[in-house]
Amino acid sequence: MTDTVLRVRDLTVSYGTTTAVRHADLEVRRGERVAIVGESGSGKTSLGNAIAGFLEPGTATVTAATLELDGTSIVRTGTGPRIPVRTPGLSMVFQDAMSSLDPVWTIGSQLVAVLRATEKVTKRRARADAIDRLRAVGITDPERVMHARSYELSGGMRQRVMMAIALSSKPSLLIADEPTSALDASLAVGAMELMVDLAEQEGAAVLVISHDIELCRRFTDVVVVMYRGEIVEQIASRDLAEARHPYTRGLLECIPTLQSARLDELPTLESVRARLEGEAA
Ligand SMILES: Nc1ncnc2c1ncn2[C@@H]1O[C@H](COP(=O)(O)OP(=O)(O)OP(=O)(O)O)[C@@H](O)[C@H]1O
Ligand SMILES: [Mg+2]
Known part of the structure; x- marks a missing residue:
């Protein structure tokens, strides 16, 4: 197993004539927590989505000399329309847990689906695992939550559920795009802490995109600063004051x-x- 989870070299993203990310180089080591910060429009989401494979070839053009996860290239080839596919080893969580969870399906069925897509297990075994996973993210009544739908849960519960789903595929990298910006400041600290703690328990490295440089300083190892599509600085979070x-x-x-x-x-x-x-x- 290589020590480098994510290796990105010379990655560029453009939307027609707009270049959103220019020649980005980035590395994330096993279990490391890296933040991408920068003002609105600086290209953070474009970079995260390009890594996750969430940009459609019809809209965006992604080029990269290297894009590797766990030592394996995850550059997507082909030019036809493509729906985002899951990259093994990589999970993504978004700002709004409400819209990321399907309101039609119960939490249990969503969790079971991810577990069974990751490992060949019986439905019964997957249900038991799902309950364990919910308990592991601090849900005290997992049996009830298994039967609930997203809108029946509080915001905090939804976030825990989303983390349980994201981590149930045992990713080596979790990408989180503005996971806390829909929350008020006091809740944001708890949510960020929960995310990094759970990722650490599961051995997943975290790449978190955020506007909140102070929150990133507290909870990450490295801060990557983007400005107008370029990575202008990468600095150890503890040295940020001296940037x-x-x-x-x-x-x-x-x-x-x-x-x-x-x-x-x-x-x-x-x-x-x-x-x-x-x-x-
Ligand atoms: N689908 C798209 N089509 C065209 N241009 C886009 C698209 N998505 C993003 N852009 C442009 O790419 C640039 C970078 O946008 P991006 O969303 O990556 O920035 P960001 O740093 O995530 O911003 P924010 O902090 O507001 O989320 C912007 O100029 C934006 O207008
Ligand atoms: Mg964004």
């Missing part, structure tokens, strides 16, 4: 604090960058 790149500094200084809340004008990425460039000149 020198103007865009990274800009993102850090845009975190509202009690001091900045008193200013007439809140700092923006552009204003911080202009000031830092002025200071450097």
Whole structure:
């Protein structure tokens, strides 16, 4: 087993004439937690979806010198229309657990379907596993939840269920696109903590896309900063305070604090960058 879970070299994503990601290089090691941060439109989702294989050839063009998961190439070839297919070893969770879970099917049947797609087991065995999985994500009444549909659960429960489903295929990489941005700040911390803890228990590395650089600093090992389609800095999360790149500094200084809340004008990425460039000149 290689120590590198994800290896990306020179990945570019374009939508017609718009280039959303330019020449991205990225590596995620086994069990590592990596955050992708950057302002809106910087290409985070495009990068995550390109890795997960969630971009349709009809809309987006993805090129990469290397795109490997667990040492195996996951570059998708072919140009015809294609629905997203599951890449073994990779799971993805999205911002909104409500829309990611199917309202028609019970939680149990969705979980059983994923378990049986991953491993050849009887329905009975898969149901027993599903109950164990729900218990493992902190659901105390798994039997009831198995029979429930997504809209019958609270937001927090839905998130746990979504994590149970995502991790039940035993991925080596979990990609989470803005998993906490639909939640208010106090819930976001708990949700992020739950995600990284569960992924760690299951031995999955995490690639989390987020606007919240402070949350990423607390819960990840490495922060990757994107700006206008490019990865401009990759830095150990614990060293983030010492980041020198103007865009990274800009993102850090845009975190509202009690001091900045008193200013007439809140700092923006552009204003911080202009000031830092002025200071450097
Ligand atoms: N399906 C699409 N068709 C055309 N352009 C797109 C498409 N999806 C994204 N883009 C463009 O690609 C660029 C990057 O978008 P992307 O959604 O990857 O950014 P992001 O960093 O995830 O932004 P946000 O923080 O708002 O989610 C933007 O300019 C966006 O307008
Ligand atoms: Mg996005």
